[in-house]
Amino acid sequence: MKRPPFTPLIAAVPLSIVAVFVIGARWFAPNAAEPDIYTGVTAPGDAGHLFGTDQLGRDIWQLAVAGAGSAVVGPIVIAVGSMVLGLLLGSLAGYLGGGIDLALSKYADLLLAMPTTLVALVVAGLVDGGYWVTVLVLLVLFSPTDIRVARAAVMEQSARPYIESARVLQLSRFRVMFRHILPNVLPIAMATMLLNVAFALVAMSGLSFLGFGVGPGTPDWGRQLSDGRDLIGQNWGAVVVPGLLIIITAVAINLMGDWLQERFEQRGAQR
Amino acid sequence: MSRHFARGSLGRFIVVRLAATALLLLVLSFIVFGLLHLTPGDPARNLLGPRNPSPDAIAAIRQKYRLDEPFLRQYLLWLNDVVHGQFGTSIRSETPVTTLLADRVVLTLQLALMSFVLTVVIGVPLGIAAAWRAGSAFDRTVSVSSIVGVGAPSYAVGLVLLYVFGVWLDIFPVYGSGDGGLDTWWHLVLPAITLAFGIGALAFKLTRTAVVGELQQDYVAFAYSRGLTRRQVRSLVLRNALIPVATSLGLVFGFLFGGTILVEVTFALSGIGGLLASSVTFKDIPVVQAITLITAAVIALTALAVDVLYYAVDPRVRARGLK
Numbered sequence: 001m002k003r004p005p006f007t008p009l010i011a012a013v014p015l016s017i018v019a020v021f022v023i024g025a026r027w028f029a030p031n032a033a034e035p036d037i038y039t040g041v042t043a044p045g046d047a048g049h050l051f052g053t054d055q056l057g058r059d060i061w062q063l064a065v066a067g068a069g070s071a072v073v074g075p076i077v078i079a080v081g082s083m084v085l086g087l088l089l090g091s092l093a094g095y096l097g098g099g100i101d102l103a104l105s106k107y108a109d110l111l112l113a114m115p116t117t118l119v120a121l122v123v124a125g126l127v128d129g130g131y132w133v134t135v136l137v138l139l140v141l142f143s144p145t146d147i148r149v150a151r152a153a154v155m156e157q158s159a160r161p162y163i164e165s166a167r168v169l170q171l172s173r174f175r176v177m178f179r180h181i182l183p184n185v186l187p188i189a190m191a192t193m194l195l196n197v198a199f200a201l202v203a204m205s206g207l208s209f210l211g212f213g214v215g216p217g218t219p220d221w222g223r224q225l226s227d228g229r230d231l232i233g234q235n236w237g238a239v240v241v242p243g244l245l246i247i248i249t250a251v252a253i254n255l256m257g258d259w260l261q262e263r264f265e266q267r268g269a270q271r
Numbered sequence: 272m273s274r275h276f277a278r279g280s281l282g283r284f285i286v287v288r289l290a291a292t293a294l295l296l297l298v299l300s301f302i303v304f305g306l307l308h309l310t311p312g313d314p315a316r317n318l319l320g321p322r323n324p325s326p327d328a329i330a331a332i333r334q335k336y337r338l339d340e341p342f343l344r345q346y347l348l349w350l351n352d353v354v355h356g357q358f359g360t361s362i363r364s365e366t367p368v369t370t371l372l373a374d375r376v377v378l379t380l381q382l383a384l385m386s387f388v389l390t391v392v393i394g395v396p397l398g399i400a401a402a403w404r405a406g407s408a409f410d411r412t413v414s415v416s417s418i419v420g421v422g423a424p425s426y427a428v429g430l431v432l433l434y435v436f437g438v439w440l441d442i443f444p445v446y447g448s449g450d451g452g453l454d455t456w457w458h459l460v461l462p463a464i465t466l467a468f469g470i471g472a473l474a475f476k477l478t479r480t481a482v483v484g485e486l487q488q489d490y491v492a493f494a495y496s497r498g499l500t501r502r503q504v505r506s507l508v509l510r511n512a513l514i515p516v517a518t519s520l521g522l523v524f525g526f527l528f529g530g531t532i533l534v535e536v537t538f539a540l541s542g543i544g545g546l547l548a549s550s551v552t553f554k555d556i557p558v559v560q561a562i563t564l565i566t567a568a569v570i571a572l573t574a575l576a577v578d579v580l581y582y583a584v585d586p587r588v589r590a591r592g593l594k
Contacts (some may be wrong), residue, residue, distance in 0.1 A: 115566055117530060118563060121547065121548065121551065126554070127306065198422055205426075209537075210548050211548075211552065233431065238440070243430050244427075246423075251419050
């Protein structure tokens, strides 16, 4: 499908803003998590708070700026980690084949057959070991997709003439794998990784929306959204601000990932 | 060996898949059971509350729910009960799990069904229409919107819809499941739209891809060159393209059943998803186990039903045999 070329540009705008939030939160919103119980809930526009305040009197906008970090950093770690794992295991499976391939494929099948939302909720909720344990749980649950993508891409590449010539030249398996196959698999892996950031963002914020992963009072979009749910009649900002931030960020990453995937698929096919 | 269990036959296929499903459920239940035991927190203490409970009271509860048995024995006893159709008693509410789940399963099914109908009625026709006019402004608009639908999480979309249609415009009820009957269906409209927004977008993408792919087949060019009308060709294309779409829709129904958790919490519906979220926090072992297994079983059995359906509708699959 042909999409207007400005898609990545449009997606880049909100993503840069979120990046600025993540890096600059300590300067823009230094006291975001400080409760101010004398203020309590206020509607948007009252008392100098553009989007109002929550139950604890915290400014909704500042809290959202401060919450960008935990909403975005974990998902990036999940996507990168599961891609590294996927590339490592997937290329082993795809290139070496045989028993290793069978074992890894069965492992991926098992994880893929599990209902992800459900398992993530049960595992992360039960372990309840805080933010980084949740990240680890999701990383493991995300890896089978990456293993499959990497495996398929490696198998597809290793049947091509340039790999055959590399074999004829008697280059070592290691060298063929990492110097010749990997660079051609990387683009498609990158696109998958970007899409995974979006899925992980949705999954992580979903878990914190349910109360798992981040502690009460911590600035986080999912947490803020679930707190805001109780204020829906008093301050619409408490729901609309974190809600739209999650939606816009997830959609922007998706647009970017889709666009990259299409470009790389076209390029990979010409090689 | 009977003819029904020959390689590639439907009978053998169903038996193998049922065995695989049983194995998956077994592994899943063991993982959940293991996690419940490995992780900190004691349901007996959760039940007795924050006051300092007497050791006798704790011991009594632990004995009642068999928490004092060794881990493996607890698991085997539980498994034995499940095989006999008993899911035990909820530790939190002290009611049998089957009673606790009966009403809630119905509500979750209602929600899943309603959003499934919305998905099929809106997503599939849009996908077909976009594919007929691939590359047009209409196609581009719907395609880009579908990325929004696929990307945006249900809980965020749900709350924004809740604010706009529940609070601001005041058309739909804000929380809860209603008083049964029509009122309940009315309460489920916004949640169902929320779920269908994401899954409908997925259905749209799948349908569009399938129809576009089919339109590029040689037989389409051949049919046109033989002078078949556009209508006739399209009906041929649709017959072929909609088989994979139907399969994917079956899988989507399975996903829906799992995806209701977040939507139920968002709209404070008393289905099994909301119950699961709170039971996990409480470490209400029997309830968590039962809901996990029921949901996983529904998803696995839907996938199986879809494959069987595939066999029934597609003569090519019947000829080739099933793997």
